[in-house]
Amino acid sequence: MTGKVDGRDRLHRGTGGGIEVGPASEDGLVPVLSRVSVASLVANLPMLALLLVPQLLRSRAGSETLLFVGSTLYCALIVAALATAPIVSAWAAPKGEHWTTRTAFRATCRIRRTQGKAFWQRFGEWFLLFVLAQAAGFFVAWLVPYVWDNPAFGAPGEPRWVLSYRNYAAHVFTIYLFSCLSFGWFGARVRQLSSEH
DSSP states (O other): OHHHHHHHHHHHHOOSSSOOOOOSSTTSHHHHHHHHHHHHHHHTHHHHHHHTOHHHHOTTTSOHHHHHHHHHHHHHHHHHHHHHHHHHHHHHSOOSTTSSTTTHHHHHHHHHHHSHHHHHHHHHHHHHHHHHHHHHHHHHHHHSOSEEEOTTBTBTTOOSEEEOHHHHHHHHHHHHHHHHHHHHHHHHHHHHHHTTO
């Protein structure tokens, strides 16, 4: 009996190197990830607003100047979302005094200094998931293209490209949903380290 309890405890606490799902409780990785991912969807709405403006992120929909502005804003929002992911996780799933919206950022900085290998492993997991989010979005765009040549191009007032906003929105929402999952994953995984610090 004692061995089984100790085994579950080791699985939950882990060593900082692997992915510990934890016991079937509200503090396990899966329920925490669910709550944090939903919170990430809310916290990163400015990113969704930007993504929904094709003129700022697609050269075929706007100018090169607008593309540069939009891409710069998008990169800034990605950095902000990643930096605030631990705070969002503390908002959705607080954990004692060491993991609240007021302490999560400082705790993350300490974790980066004292558990560098485990921290950067979690960063690598986020990066992989974020790349997969982009791939999922472009897969949707391949299934339902949102831009194509305008057969009437050349006539007065006709644009070079035709853009289907409905198809574009499907592409964007796919990227946004999976991107927020990646931010939620990072926040939840760093949260795990906070109990080991």
